[in-house]
Amino acid sequence: MREYFPGIGKIAFEGGCSDNPLAFKHYNAEEVVAGKTMADHLRFAVCYWHTFKGTGSDPFGPGTLIRPWDEPERPMEAAEACLRAAFEFFTKLGVGLWCFHDRDIAPEADNLAETNKRLDKIVDLAEQLQQDTGMKLLWGTTNAFSHRRFMAGASTNPSPAVFAYAASQVKKAMEVTQRLGGAGYVFWGGREGYDTLLNTDLKRELDHLARFLQMAVDYKQKIRFDGQLYIEPKPKEPTKHQYDFDAATVIGFLVQHGLDKEIKLNVEANHATLAAHDFQHDLMVAAANGMLGSIDANRGDLLIGWDTDQFPTNLYDTTLAMLTVLKMGGFTTGGLNFDAKVRRQSIDLEDLFHAHIGGMDAFARGLKIAAKITEDGKFDALLKQRYCGWEEGVGARIERGEVGFEELEAYTLKHGEPAVQSGRQEMLENLLNEYL
Amino acid sequence: MREYFPGIGKIAFEGGCSDNPLAFKHYNAEEVVAGKTMADHLRFAVCYWHTFKGTGSDPFGPGTLIRPWDEPERPMEAAEACLRAAFEFFTKLGVGLWCFHDRDIAPEADNLAETNKRLDKIVDLAEQLQQDTGMKLLWGTTNAFSHRRFMAGASTNPSPAVFAYAASQVKKAMEVTQRLGGAGYVFWGGREGYDTLLNTDLKRELDHLARFLQMAVDYKQKIRFDGQLYIEPKPKEPTKHQYDFDAATVIGFLVQHGLDKEIKLNVEANHATLAAHDFQHDLMVAAANGMLGSIDANRGDLLIGWDTDQFPTNLYDTTLAMLTVLKMGGFTTGGLNFDAKVRRQSIDLEDLFHAHIGGMDAFARGLKIAAKITEDGKFDALLKQRYCGWEEGVGARIERGEVGFEELEAYTLKHGEPAVQSGRQEMLENLLNEYL
Amino acid sequence: MREYFPGIGKIAFEGGCSDNPLAFKHYNAEEVVAGKTMADHLRFAVCYWHTFKGTGSDPFGPGTLIRPWDEPERPMEAAEACLRAAFEFFTKLGVGLWCFHDRDIAPEADNLAETNKRLDKIVDLAEQLQQDTGMKLLWGTTNAFSHRRFMAGASTNPSPAVFAYAASQVKKAMEVTQRLGGAGYVFWGGREGYDTLLNTDLKRELDHLARFLQMAVDYKQKIRFDGQLYIEPKPKEPTKHQYDFDAATVIGFLVQHGLDKEIKLNVEANHATLAAHDFQHDLMVAAANGMLGSIDANRGDLLIGWDTDQFPTNLYDTTLAMLTVLKMGGFTTGGLNFDAKVRRQSIDLEDLFHAHIGGMDAFARGLKIAAKITEDGKFDALLKQRYCGWEEGVGARIERGEVGFEELEAYTLKHGEPAVQSGRQEMLENLLNEYL
Amino acid sequence: MREYFPGIGKIAFEGGCSDNPLAFKHYNAEEVVAGKTMADHLRFAVCYWHTFKGTGSDPFGPGTLIRPWDEPERPMEAAEACLRAAFEFFTKLGVGLWCFHDRDIAPEADNLAETNKRLDKIVDLAEQLQQDTGMKLLWGTTNAFSHRRFMAGASTNPSPAVFAYAASQVKKAMEVTQRLGGAGYVFWGGREGYDTLLNTDLKRELDHLARFLQMAVDYKQKIRFDGQLYIEPKPKEPTKHQYDFDAATVIGFLVQHGLDKEIKLNVEANHATLAAHDFQHDLMVAAANGMLGSIDANRGDLLIGWDTDQFPTNLYDTTLAMLTVLKMGGFTTGGLNFDAKVRRQSIDLEDLFHAHIGGMDAFARGLKIAAKITEDGKFDALLKQRYCGWEEGVGARIERGEVGFEELEAYTLKHGEPAVQSGRQEMLENLLNEYL
Numbered sequence A, B, C, D: 001m002r003e004y005f006p007g008i009g010k011i012a013f014e015g016g017c018s019d020n021p022l023a024f025k026h027y028n029a030e031e032v033v034a035g036k037t038m039a040d041h042l043r044f045a046v047c048y049w050h051t052f053k054g055t056g057s058d059p060f061g062p063g064t065l066i067r068p069w070d071e072p073e074r075p076m077e078a079a080e081a082c083l084r085a086a087f088e089f090f091t092k093l094g095v096g097l098w099c100f101h102d103r104d105i106a107p108e109a110d111n112l113a114e115t116n117k118r119l120d121k122i123v124d125l126a127e128q129l130q131q132d133t134g135m136k137l138l139w140g141t142t143n144a145f146s147h148r149r150f151m152a153g154a155s156t157n158p159s160p161a162v163f164a165y166a167a168s169q170v171k172k173a174m175e176v177t178q179r180l181g182g183a184g185y186v187f188w189g190g191r192e193g194y195d196t197l198l199n200t201d202l203k204r205e206l207d208h209l210a211r212f213l214q215m216a217v218d219y220k221q222k223i224r225f226d227g228q229l230y231i232e233p234k235p236k237e238p239t240k241h242q243y244d245f246d247a248a249t250v251i252g253f254l255v256q257h258g259l260d261k262e263i264k265l266n267v268e269a270n271h272a273t274l275a276a277h278d279f280q281h282d283l284m285v286a287a288a289n290g291m292l293g294s295i296d297a298n299r300g301d302l303l304i305g306w307d308t309d310q311f312p313t314n315l316y317d318t319t320l321a322m323l324t325v326l327k328m329g330g331f332t333t334g335g336l337n338f339d340a341k342v343r344r345q346s347i348d349l350e351d352l353f354h355a356h357i358g359g360m361d362a363f364a365r366g367l368k369i370a371a372k373i374t375e376d377g378k379f380d381a382l383l384k385q386r387y388c389g390w391e392e393g394v395g396a397r398i399e400r401g402e403v404g405f406e407e408l409e410a411y412t413l414k415h416g417e418p419a420v421q422s423g424r425q426e427m428l429e430n431l432l433n434e435y436l
Helices: A038-042 A050-053 A075-094 A112-131 A160-179 A202-222 A247-256 A269-274 A279-288 A317-326 A349-376 A376-388 A393-399 A405-415 A425-435 B038-044 B048-053 B075-093 B114-134 B159-179 B200-221 B247-256 B271-276 B279-288 B315-325 B349-378 B376-385 B393-399 B405-414 B425-435 C038-042 C048-053 C075-093 C112-133 C160-179 C203-221 C247-256 C271-274 C279-288 C315-327 C351-376 C378-388 C393-399 C404-415 C425-435 D036-042 D048-053 D075-093 D113-134 D160-179 D202-223 D247-256 D268-274 D279-288 D315-327 D349-376 D378-386 D395-398 D403-415 D423-434
Strands: A045-048 A099-101 A136-141 A183-185 A227-233 A263-269 A292-297 A336-338 B042-046 B095-099 B136-141 B184-187 B228-231 B263-268 B292-296 B337-338 C044-047 C095-100 C136-141 C184-187 C227-230 C262-267 C293-294 C334-338 D043-049 D097-101 D136-141 D184-187 D229-232 D263-268 D292-296 D336-338
Touching: A038 A349, A045 A050, A045 A075, A045 A349, A050 A075, A050 A099, A050 A279, A075 A112, A075 A349, A075 B349, A112 A160, A112 B075, A112 B315, A112 B405, A136 D113, A160 A183, A160 A202, A160 B393, A160 B405, A183 A202, A183 A263, A183 A292, A183 A393, A202 A227, A202 B393, A202 B405, A202 C334, A227 A292, A227 D097, A247 A263, A247 A279, A247 B247, A247 D403, A263 A269, A263 A279, A269 A279, A269 A292, A279 A292, A279 B200, A292 A317, A317 A349, A317 A425, A336 A349, A349 A425, A349 D423, A376 A425, A376 B184, A376 B263, A393 B159, A393 B200, A405 B114, A405 B200, A405 D202, A425 D349, B038 B292, B038 B349, B042 B048, B042 B075, B042 B349, B048 B075, B048 C136, B075 B114, B075 B349, B095 C038, B095 C247, B114 B159, B114 C075, B136 B159, B136 C404, B159 B184, B159 B200, B184 B200, B184 B263, B184 B292, B200 B228, B200 B247, B228 B292, B247 B279, B263 B271, B263 B279, B271 B279, B271 B292, B279 B292, B279 B315, B292 B315, B315 B349, B315 B425, B315 D160, B337 B349, B337 C247, B349 B376, B349 B425, B349 C425, B393 B405, B425 C351, B425 D292, C038 C247, C038 C293, C038 C351, C044 C048, C044 C075, C044 C351, C048 C075, C048 C095, C075 C351, C112 D403, C136 C160, C136 D184, C160 C184, C160 D395, C160 D403, C184 C203, C184 C262, C184 C293, C203 C227, C203 C247, C203 D279, C203 D403, C247 C262, C247 C279, C247 D247, C262 C279, C271 C279, C271 C293, C279 C293, C279 C315, C279 D202, C293 C315, C315 C351, C334 C351, C351 C378, C351 C425, C351 D184, C378 C425, C393 D160, C393 D202, C404 D113, C404 D160, C404 D202, D036 D247, D036 D349, D043 D349, D048 D075, D048 D097, D048 D378, D075 D113, D075 D349, D136 D160, D184 D202, D184 D263, D184 D292, D202 D229, D202 D247, D229 D292, D247 D263, D247 D279, D263 D268, D263 D279, D268 D292, D279 D292, D279 D315, D315 D349, D315 D423, D336 D349, D378 D423, D395 D403
Parallel strands: A045 A099, A045 A336, A099 A136, A136 A183, A183 A227, A227 A263, A263 A292, A292 A336, B042 B095, B042 B337, B095 B136, B136 B184, B184 B228, B228 B263, B263 B292, B292 B337, C044 C095, C044 C334, C095 C136, C136 C184, C184 C227, C227 C262, C262 C293, C293 C334, D043 D097, D043 D336, D097 D136, D136 D184, D184 D229, D229 D263, D263 D292, D292 D336
Antiparallel strands: none
């Protein structure tokens, strides 16, 4: 069997004193933190699209990344080579989960029937490779945004034939996800939005989106696929406006259409910041509604207005994200999928390892810090104290719905000006810094 | 009676050939457009806070606007003078509606009981001035964000005593709005959000916000106030994050809490753009849900990251806004409130007239253009054609819920690759330009 | 000769009453406005890259635009076909100028010598087609950003071999520009910047950039190329930071390196707004320094953080741009180049015409409005009045350098508090609206 | 003498194990790092305006911070009380430097002569308090942006009388800065810009700005003030556009007007990010030009579009800033001035200590990490290697100006396609993380 990453062996945990850039300094899969192994807490996944199909192209130039598994002349052989390279990478990196779009792993053919056959063939191989390696599928998805037919949307396309095509693709992608034991299935509607309102019937498109999701829920139940469905919010890009703008928008939409029990969120860091939210904000909004399912672990550049999909290395971000994950009791079906790509100039195969090692170490540190913060309980105690007024008296009565405006006016007239207390933001920020 | 704007008479409509800057060139109140007078279509309102209480201060300097009605030594006399000046302005401008916060019109006293008395006193005068002039109240609201007690929020404050205080204020403000015949009541939760997640229990605060709104709905029913309740979305400022982020977020929240039949939206242009949406986007989202109630007519500077609250003059914006308003059948309780302020350097009293005349003329032009577009039907025809696939066949069956993934896969396998059509954005943009 | 745009004839001026979308309603090439024909004022150019080589691809999908001149199997035949199609388009559109990158018109070969031969061959054809049609070249340029070798910059690359390669390309591109009678040559340094400061020697790269430009100036003089050199600022994209950030940065850099007499600016609307400036701001900054050479006429979406390169249709923008152009006395070597692309969904050949017609009409209207404003002189008079204090007295003495801090302190102590006057922004904005 | 911060003693260094929030955990003034004490490296200064005059007000509400030294009824007594409180704070905090605007320390009177007298009186006290405590002045400045007279600018005002007034203020402020032994004098032109181009003669205003700065240089030489002059760039706010946009713009402007030998830059973190630059970018641009004089140490919120002036706590920022400072050889006249304010909700006096302690600890950590990085030399070695081609051969000849386009074309034709190397961004980011 051809080796695609010669000279690189299994990435080992060597601890913080190592200066081997191809070793983990913090991520120790079997180390127990807060009652579970790191591996079980973090549930890292490698994404297929960026890591194996990414070319380094951008709007101002074609790809720079030349990969040994690219054999574009014979598409199916290239697809198999790529899949084998991927499983070699997974194994050497020591990650247990992966994610893919249907079109990443198998190239589209001239018609859907043929395309589906190709997909089946590659899924056969994936199944075998999963078995051989113990890898599992975090989630699968369909790519219903790249092909020209989807230029005006998939389920929100002005043409019902495109809606139907997208439905056919999701049906098949859900089936292969089920076959590969996928723990989830993601909807990212890259073109579910609009470029100009001048040619858009917004209400009708939103109704179609809801209809489509309902069909997906129905079909999932029919085939007894037990994976979790997720929507991944993004505010824009490639469209001017994407309907799944952010966590709050998606949750509202799901509630409005009676889908909030069936579909959770896959929150991506860079998508949150493109929507002008802190990563932690969108995590918290999802978690507060019991709908934080999984995470796309990357980072954007907050001074840049497009999706840079960089690998996560910021320890503040990883700490605050893991704090939210710990607080909600950890992942069940979800995990941390590195929806991130090496930079256009990072042309060496080794860079793929650096990128993932850095991301895994950053989240391992975030986990350990978050566990320490949780254990110490200082932040929790300060929070509890700040809201203690709601535990009894008028606060508790408000929460129980026992009082209205009239009772509260009487209360105010009696008690006078409320006391105020410092928000203590600087002290809390200093405290956080002491954990880093 | 003292005259506050001497030398300025009633602003007249002089038509497009006039070069009198203190005349309307486009707004002709009684002119009938698309079946109604301009006045009835546009329902302009002057806001009290910016126009009469605005000082021109900003974070880098105190006020520049010296007004003849400012007599700060005697607060109640100053309040009366200001109200009389306002009604003189309304009358000279020829606008029929106004809006206010409780604390704009009457200064706060040492305690709530005394403050309420002051408010009653000023409302007596307002009632009389309304009677004398024929002015009506578009909506009232409370200011529960300026005072120190609200620094950490009103209904989302960590302290139940502040929640109670805010409830008392809203109760009273709703009562005086009712007394003045207000057609609506607005909630803009300037501090309903957070500055840092480190000290915030987001879920609890959101629950309190819902509780508060329910109390407001209950009290409204109790006192039989027949005005419409509105929430005015804003994404941030003064807070880092405001819970009422944008139209979609607010609608989702209202649906989630069973409040969407009771509360509509007051959409502000500058708030929409601060949330990274076109003004028209937020109007359309609200209208698509049957929840576009009223509009705060201003504009931001899209290259500036704070609320500039400039007077609306952009004809593209006013045209597209009025297109959406016409499409939904026009305002019922709502209107166009100029939540806009003259620039810090616009220190002359005359500038207040220029500002409002410009805004009114810009919306009058927008209305006329939108009416022409609607009448011609070109855009509608193109839109209809783009979505015609949904009127019959598989499109109609999808909309009626008669098919699922399996039927659609069969359809796709049978019909093959869908046809695609040009989105024609450039042609549509050119067409729009021809109407301007 | 094959016709690439069958069914579309020469675009005619039909005036504002026409509802033929494939006619000019405002642009009448020979009509005289402010002493010159519209054609002479506006000097429209079509860009080769977007209009003939653009595919509609974006980071989330490959191209959607299928062109009859694409024959990718035989690159040189395809290049010739494309050039012929372009000249057919130019002629039918009735535009007199074009712009290109070397790599747009002729495909790169295996080595530079061969690539240059290919370029020469296509330039032969271009020369003949120019002669046949009367078309002229507004400016030429090189593409030193798409190829993998330039991934870390061209003149600011860490490798001197890449610097040398870029120099070789510019040398050749300047030669062919000269041969085609180009009125100018543009530097847009798409990758002259950095992705991360961690691997960047910023000072050294800036020095290399200056060295490179000096070489270009030297070579231009050597070959007696009499076209104007321009730098086109852009703040970022594809790089995180581009050294030619905006007009002010470029001007400062040119002054610092003694290049400001040799190189002017080509200001692009969308690049200005990506740098958080109004389009007119960057035009004015360049014009104020006598360095506004040419314009890339497009528009961005101010709510979107990447270069959307849309066709210019906003009448405010075209009016204010033409006001600045008229004020500086009109273009000499420069013109209005449509560095703009049809949307990904605008897949019809006709859309290319709609796009350019819309842009030309929008600038024709902008020109006529700007000419009217200039002729009326109202804005000028108000500006003159605002600054009249500098024409005599202490103002004139300050400007002449006759006084310093001590004299001014004495002046202030004597004259006391300065008078202030309204900035009259609202009145001016209304006045502008009256011209539209 | 009244104690303004009772219960808080001198802040001590207690080391990383301390959990006393009112102790330093990292900043140990006398500890030697990289050859100098921390105090000498960091040269912390407290700013007078935010820390002692800040009220917590924002555009949506008046102040929340009630200070024991506020006695607004008697302005001069209040000014003295405030100054004494400030020196108590400086002493307890253990910081050696401070900064102020003239109008912070002494209130404006009815005319300039009287205002100057007040200023002299307070400066007498400041001089004595400096002597008593050993405090030094990092820099002084004038406030020529808050007063109504400056609403349209100071040196760029349309009125020469305002220019003269500003000159008088700067003259006096420079004199008192000299008297207090200030190591520098800063120009931050808060209103040196415009609100609308419709009423602005941009070129004339820029010329006036240059004239003004030249006068300041002249006067400085005349009075033999030996402090360093600085300009502090900011892109906007309060104006729409500020002429001193960012480091590159200011440097270009200074060079253009022959002022670059006389004036350096005071770079503020939050101003850099408002200009869409990383903090480190603007530091590097200034340092690359030998013009990095001093730093305003704060931070913004990159998702917020206004100046939040938060205390610096981000360890990435402090590390990268100190790396740049170490690389340029450390501060000479400059230092780290905390131009930062406690949040509106941070109403306790103790919060002022938390804020400064956090900022000082964050920079102390940044310094230690940067010193370690510098000492290890790994980043330097990688950088050197990346640019090694310039040390000899064609690279060296390019840098020495020995070759032009022709030689480089010959070089390229001979050597063929340049080799490319990975930019290694992920590896470098991981390496940086290992130092934190």
